[in-house]
Amino acid sequence: MELQVSREELNAGGSLPPFYEEDVLVLLPRDPYWLHAYWEISSATLQWLVEEWKREEWDSSVRQIRVYRHLWEKEGEIETFFDVELPPTAGNWYLEVSQPDYYYHVEFGWKKNDGKFYSLLSSNTVRTPRDRISSIIDENWTLPDWKFRRLYRRISLFNISSPELIREHPHFSRRKNQDLRNKMKGPAV
Amino acid sequence: MPQGFLSIVLHAHLPYVRHPEHEYSLEEKWYYEAMLECYLPLLRRMENMKNEGINFRLTFSISPTLLAMMEDNLLRDRFKRYMQNLQNLAHREEERTAGDATFAPLARLYREHFDQIAEYYHQRCGERPSRILKELQNDGFVEVITTAATHGYLPLLDIQKESAYAQVAASIEYYTDIMGEPPRGIWLPECAYNYGLEEVLEELGLQYFLTDTHGLLYAAPRPKYGVFSPIVTNNGVAVFARDAETSKQVWSAKEGYPGDFYYREFYRDIGHDLSYDYIKDYLHPPGLRSDTGIKYYRISGAEAPLDHKQPYIPEIAREKAAEHAGNFMFNREKQVEYLSEVMGRPPIIIAPYDTELFGHWWFEGPLWLDYLCRKIDKDQENIKLVTPGDYLDMGYPLQVSTPSSSSWGDKGYHEVWLNGKNDWLYPHLHRGARDMIHLATEHSDTEGVMERALTQAARELLLAQSSDWPFIMTVGTMDEYAENRAHDHLVRFRRLVEQISSGNIDVQWLEKLENVDNLYPHLDFRLFQKQETTVPVEVATIEK
Numbered sequence: 265m266e267l268q269v270s271r272e273e274l275n276a277g278g279s280l281p282p283f284y285e286e287d288v289l290v291l292l293p294r295d296p297y298w299l300h301a302y303w304e305i306s307s308a309t310l311q312w313l314v315e316e317w318k319r320e321e322w323d324s325s326v327r328q329i330r331v332y333r334h335l336w337e338k339e340g341e342i343e344t345f346f347d348v349e350l351p352p353t354a355g356n357w358y359l360e361v362s363q364p365d366y367y368y369h370v371e372f373g374w375k376k377n378d379g380k381f382y383s384l385l386s387s388n389t390v391r392t393p394r395d396r397i398s399s400i401i402d403e404n405w406t407l408p409d410w411k412f413r414r415l416y417r418r419i420s421l422f423n424i425s426s427p428e429l430i431r432e433h434p435h436f437s438r439r440k441n442q443d444l445r446n447k448m449k450g451p452a453v
Numbered sequence: 454m455p456q457g458f459l460s461i462v463l464h465a466h467l468p469y470v471r472h473p474e475h476e477y478s479l480e481e482k483w484y485y486e487a488m489l490e491c492y493l494p495l496l497r498r499m500e501n502m503k504n505e506g507i508n509f510r511l512t513f514s515i516s517p518t519l520l521a522m523m524e525d526n527l528l529r530d531r532f533k534r535y536m537q538n539l540q541n542l543a544h545r546e547e548e549r550t551a552g553d554a555t556f557a558p559l560a561r562l563y564r565e566h567f568d569q570i571a572e573y574y575h576q577r578c579g580e581r582p583s584r585i586l587k588e589l590q591n592d593g594f595v596e597v598i599t600t601a602a603t604h605g606y607l608p609l610l611d612i613q614k615e616s617a618y619a620q621v622a623a624s625i626e627y628y629t630d631i632m633g634e635p636p637r638g639i640w641l642p643e644c645a646y647n648y649g650l651e652e653v654l655e656e657l658g659l660q661y662f663l664t665d666t667h668g669l670l671y672a673a674p675r676p677k678y679g680v681f682s683p684i685v686t687n688n689g690v691a692v693f694a695r696d697a698e699t700s701k702q703v704w705s706a707k708e709g710y711p712g713d714f715y716y717r718e719f720y721r722d723i724g725h726d727l728s729y730d731y732i733k734d735y736l737h738p739p740g741l742r743s744d745t746g747i748k749y750y751r752i753s754g755a756e757a758p759l760d761h762k763q764p765y766i767p768e769i770a771r772e773k774a775a776e777h778a779g780n781f782m783f784n785r786e787k788q789v790e791y792l793s794e795v796m797g798r799p800p801i802i803i804a805p806y807d808t809e810l811f812g813h814w815w816f817e818g819p820l821w822l823d824y825l826c827r828k829i830d831k832d833q834e835n836i837k838l839v840t841p842g843d844y845l846d847m848g849y850p851l852q853v854s855t856p857s858s859s860s861w862g863d864k865g866y867h868e869v870w871l872n873g874k875n876d877w878l879y880p881h882l883h884r885g886a887r888d889m890i891h892l893a894t895e896h897s898d899t900e901g902v903m904e905r906a907l908t909q910a911a912r913e914l915l916l917a918q919s920s921d922w923p924f925i926m927t928v929g930t931m932d933e934y935a936e937n938r939a940h941d942h943l944v945r946f947r948r949l950v951e952q953i954s955s956g957n958i959d960v961q962w963l964e965k966l967e968n969v970d971n972l973y974p975h976l977d978f979r980l981f982q983k984q985e986t987t988v989p990v991e992v993a994t995i996e997k
Contacts, residue, residue, distance in 0.1 A: 269473075269969065271474060271941065273962075273965065274969055275941055275945060275948075276944075276945075276948050276962060278944040278945075278947060279944060280881055280943055280947070281947070284880075288880075288884075290880070292612070293866075293867060294868050294871050294872075295867065296866065298868075300871055302876070302879065302880050355880075356876060365673075388612055391648050393671075393857050393859055394671040394857035394858075395671070397670060397671060398672065400673050400674040400675060401674060401675050403677060404674070404852065405852050406689075406852075406853055407848065407851070408685055408689050408691070408851065410660055
């Protein structure tokens, strides 16, 4: 029973787009010491930037990623940051952070020749894996009641609504163009 | 009362490698080989032990993609063809070697083995091995757990929680369809955990998952009992971890049992050894030099070149398997003796293995496991075989702690699945998930052709998310195949997204996709819905 259909036919002559024409910056954890970031700046945003800035400002600016380390165990509270200059054609970068068990996020933008960093995109936050036995030795023990654990499912019940049960989820967020443009009007730091 | 517990966890997974568009494919052969050499012999041995009254308990993790291939009509037909062809070859080999004191008994061994497995598959399994698994589970010999739907690498997908959710939920759905009840535990694909995944697991009613040694050892706060007791996450999901020492004895190619010089040599196969004219019709695909599964030589020596291997002697290999089973048991007894004294309560040793090691790479593996179960039942009282679920039922208080992000891949974290060879994949996977979440949310009450298109889009995205593709790209074997698979599913997905968005579905083309990428017939694309728009709803209680 061979199905008379070719790979080409199934792919309908399609190929993967090199770009999606969107502004996006994503951060992924690789190991306790390295993160990976990838990004895309849409041509519309680039066009807008070129128009907004003076030609010589644009020509002399450098693409840069700013890596923020949060205070230990305190997601959202920035402790320190460092910058990585990027070649103009790069679409992703491996970032050596060297610190296991810390929260990080990154911003992508341009450094103008006045030395200031203009941030365009902000990433999600990730936490680096640990690389050693924890020094925290607080012990908290529990006796889970497995027998009465419930099975929760959303399946097929997607229309039911109960606001008190709805949870907030930290989402991969992509700022809308307008937010980006507002943000671009001033330096991040 | 045993001093400690041993949990042997066999993880069976193959990516969905069904290729109706080709008469023969090397990738489908992975599946046939694993069926014939690993899954069926293991099931048969477990059933025999059950029938002989041996008291054993094993944990079997089976991936939904593998289950779906076992259930698929086309692959069932093709597997029968594959098996018949090998039986024919084995019969011919028996004739060819007749009178040869060394090789005739070996040819007979293979012929008998293939005939027995074929009969088992047809008569006992009724071509559906999942039925046997279900029986073994119901009779209390096996606990069957699941993994993510297409073995997606969750730490690199959970940037959208919906992706991790859909991977796990689709898997539980399919498992429940086949096994009749939801699983208690999950084998995280590649043992890969990232902070927060337990939210999804808890929400879907899973009670435990497994990590590699350091995933638990580096948990915070520090786990008092190391890997010899599970911990429990803040939201109440238990975490078990592999014991490195136990693994090494079986895994390690050099120090482990499978490297014994009397065990069968994997790389010396008659598919390469015998004359082309004789063997060509039995190859897969016909005419292409490849392994047949019939191998007459033993490992012979640490550095023995392939052309200096000695003939296999089954009697000695059997003795070795028994000896190794005894050695493994003895070491576990000593281990629990020591640990129980230090811990003041019975330890649990988790020994997880890839099922494909047993029978395929390590020919004597199923026999070793058989001996081990029998010996543990009859020859000692210090250790008891349990499943992770059994251990939880014993009601020991568990320490609350959060495991470290980790995997069981090279270097222990996520680099195997995220490096210069495969990082091109993630922008497409994440963008795909964003589109799928959007469409699933917008079109939640759709039906007819549109619903079919959305369901197929969910299938294509799930298939693109398999951890196997980036893994193969990294290790560099069949990397073109892996790149094509990831690429093709993403391309098909994107075309579906375009058609769904424009409301203009090419039904003929959709039908073709449904016939080729056909897994999970009851898949609900709404699993990808944006999470804020849905609520968890209680639908069942686990009575265990």
